[in-house]
Amino acid sequence: MPQRGDELLASRRAKLERLRGRGIDPYPPRFRRSHTTAEAARAFAEAEAGGKPAPEAAVAGRVARLRRMGKASFADIEDSEGRLQLFLRSDALGDGYALLDDLDLGDFVGASGAMLRTKAGEASLDADSLTLLAKALRPPPEKFHGLRDVERRYRQRYLDLIANREVHETMRARSRIISAVRAFFDARGYLEVDTPVLTPVAAGAMAQPFETLHKALDRKLYLRIAPELYLKRLIVGGMDKVYEIGRVFRNEGIDADHNPEFTLLESYEAYADYNDVMRLVETLVPQVALEAVGGTNVERGGEVIRLAGPWARLSLHDAVAERAGVNLDDYPDAASLAERMRSLGVPVTYAESRGRLIDKLVGTFVEPQLMQPTFLTDYPVEMSPLAKASPADPRYTERFEAFAAGMEIANSFTELNDPDVQRARLVEQEELRIRYQGEDLDRMDEDFLTALEHGMPPTGGLGIGVDRLVMLLTGSRTIRDVMLFPQARQAGEAEC
RNA sequence: GCCCCCGUAGCUCAACGGCAGAGCGCCGGGCUUUUAACCCGGGCGUUACAGGUUCGAGUCCUGUCGGGGGCACCA
Structure with missing residues (x-):
């Protein structure tokens, strides 16, 4: 049964095969990271404040954004704690730069190198190596508007977690x-x-x-x-x-x-x-x-x-007397209470017990006001x-x-x-x-x-x-x- | 269980009953400091599904499926 968006999936699968053809395992078993994205940024900020050299870090995450230019690119990766920009340069990565040809949004990558502050002022990892950690065969939700479809947000919560931080x-x-x-x-x-x-x-x-x-x-x-x-x-x-x-x-x-x-x-x-x-x-x-x-x-x-x-403490009896104008003690049985509630415009049937009627009275006149x-x-x-x-x-x-x-x-x-x-x-x-x-x-x-x-x-x-x-x-x-x-x-x- | 509303491209959304579109994404090309990168080229679609009305249906009608809201239920 063919699905919609087949071309998108086919394109990603073609990249997967190309990677395998180049001897790259698209699903390697492990990657040792030295810092989470947040830790790397923090270590860098501390080094800068102390006038120390920029720290080296190995980080990993899902590619959330990709800005490709000819021989230098930027990739924003996300982990559970946050986001970090990778600065990817052809001369630093050598042959490894070719991985970008087969990289898609949603893929997991690992990268190592020294932290660097870019011209625009963003703390980034100046990568000297880039490793594919897991290829995503389906595209992530749209990056700017996120995932709005309420049904999918709950049924495919992982997409919600990816798109809506x-x-x-x-x-x-x-x-x-x-x-x-x-x-x-x-x-x-x-x-x-x-x-x-x-x-x-x-x-x-x-x-x-x-x-x-x-x-x-x-x-x-x-x-x-x-x-x-x-x-x-x-x-x-x-x-x-x-x-x-x-x-x-x-x-x-x-x-x-x-x-x-x-x-x-x-x-x-x-x-x-x-x-x-x-x-x-x-x-x-x-x-x-x-x-x-x-x-x-x-x-x-x-x-x-x-x-x-x-x-605040408020007895149910007094609350109903104050807010509904009903003295419960005057209506000792279900029939009389139902009658009184009808006169207040509360839709009740006579097939309701006194307890349920009181519950309805409280739910209508008291509870919504208890902010x-x-x-x-x-x-x-x-x-x-x-x-x-x-x-x-x-x-x-x-x-x-x-x-x-x-x-x-x-x-x-x-x-x-x-x-x-x-x-x-x-x-x-x-x-x-x-x-x-x-x-x-x-x-x-x-x-x-x-x-x-x-x-x-x-x-x-x-x-x-x-x-x-x-x-x-x-x-x-x-x-x-x-x-x-x-x-x-x-x-x-x-x-x- | 009842009532109302909604379902269009991968995602976010347009389209008076009259040629199904845009942005992002994607594909091809360019670019060594970008920030929703940019520039050039390309719409990639069973308009949820099944019927019906009509010269003509995404649009109107009926039903089904799914979702949202309200009511009911939840001592």
């Missing part, structure tokens, strides 16, 4: 953020653990799971939607402070801040409660920001978001089956979610540790799912309930969406920009 910096920031989060928990004596990704019950959150099959056991398994219930088993077992950073999978829609697989941080600390966790979060986020992006202020839509704590970091606290019990009820008012729980830039970034509660109450709450959720969503999936994790019956100490738990934290700290507008290989949107699977 800022992607490298976002991913480095992501790596620094995760390292800083680890360092934060490690320094506080938390143990990092790994719990199962393949699980017999899709529990710990409400999302739809991905299913798979274990052949030898002939058993259906689910990719985890949250590590929560396993981490609590560890608290039961006496591991008092644990955390996990791992991938979870939710079979739900894809949009600017949802991807089917994403990275979730969860931590649990025995003898802590949700107030302790609030202090943890408002310490963690600014500290990570400082270490990973160099400051605690980030910009979002022209507004400066100040991450330094302490953060500065805010803890929204004391969620209604219907929305929080794993959280301990407030002793002062059992209609609410000791739970908070943290918002910044209008985005949920953390969820936490004083964990429910009464096994009988926990069972009753989970049974209630099962009934709601069957009644409102027609879901027949068994979500009861009996082993977890057994663990609770062995006794779990009072515990404060936390979940943070790591990708959203990276979005917040890097100013990214979509979750796809902070994940290297986001899921393509793709319409539903073929029906037949």
Whole structure:
């Protein structure tokens, strides 16, 4: 099947064969570089400042630009750290200059020589040898406009990385953020653990799971939607402070801040409660920001978001009363609340539970306004089956979610540790799912309930969406920009 | 799952229903300090795919595929 652009590929293949004909291996096994591009430039600048002779260097990278003249040329090569100009002269390279005839943009080369400042003032490597390290058989994206095609940016991320250098910096920031989060928990004596990704019950959150099959056991398994219930088993077992950073999978829609697989941080600390966790979060986020992006202020839509704590605290009840004008206590059941929301113009059906209605109310009137970091606290019990009820008012729980830039970034509660109450709450959720969503999936994790019956100490738990934290700290507008290989949107699977 | 928008050269983009174009890239030639190098010459294309309307379709219509945005879903 002939492809478009065949001539371009044929031209590169012809060069490949010519090189082989000249006894040049287009894919040599190694090249020893003495400096990265950035190191070479730095060493040169230091030598100049100290009045020392220009350093020798062996550098390597991908040819990003090529300015050919008759007997002298310039090639800009790129590695992960930056770009360096090679000054290639016929009299310095001798026969090696002929390599330029078969060199294309995108090829990898190595070069050695002394650093030199050109007439135009650019630090360059005055090459006395030039070696082909890998021939590129396909052309790189256009050098000036870069790669704009969103589909290819994500599906062929390597092209995006070649053409759009800022992607490298976002991913480095992501790596620094995760390292800083680890360092934060490690320094506080938390143990990092790994719990199962393949699980017999899709529990710990409400999302739809991905299913798979274990052949030898002939058993259906689910990719985890949250590590929560396993981490609590560890608290039961006496591991008092644990955390996990791992991938979870939710079979739900894809949009600017949802991807089917994403990275979730969860931590649990025995003898802590949700107030302790609030202090943890408002310490963690600014500290990570400082270490990973160099400051605690980030910009979002022209507004400066100040991450330094302490953060605002606002009860969900008061937030809804203030911003939606609805006193939740006046609408104790789903039907009356749905009626009230309709009068506010919120599109609701009567086939929604009270918890879901409140969630919609908060999502419509409260969350989008929470630009500065805010803890929204004391969620209604219907929305929080794993959280301990407030002793002062059992209609609410000791739970908070943290918002910044209008985005949920953390969820936490004083964990429910009464096994009988926990069972009753989970049974209630099962009934709601069957009644409102027609879901027949068994979500009861009996082993977890057994663990609770062995006794779990009072515990404060936390979940943070790591990708959203990276979005917040890097100013990214979509979750796809902070994940290297986001899921393509793709319409539903073929029906037949 | 629903609604709206988009798909043209390798890349970035033009083209009133009337001969498919430009810049970069690429190919040939020139050039020993360039910076999106420059100069001369060359369009390299199944206009996503399949049908339809029309004298004539990149453009209008239907469907399919892919993408983007919004809604729904995500306790």
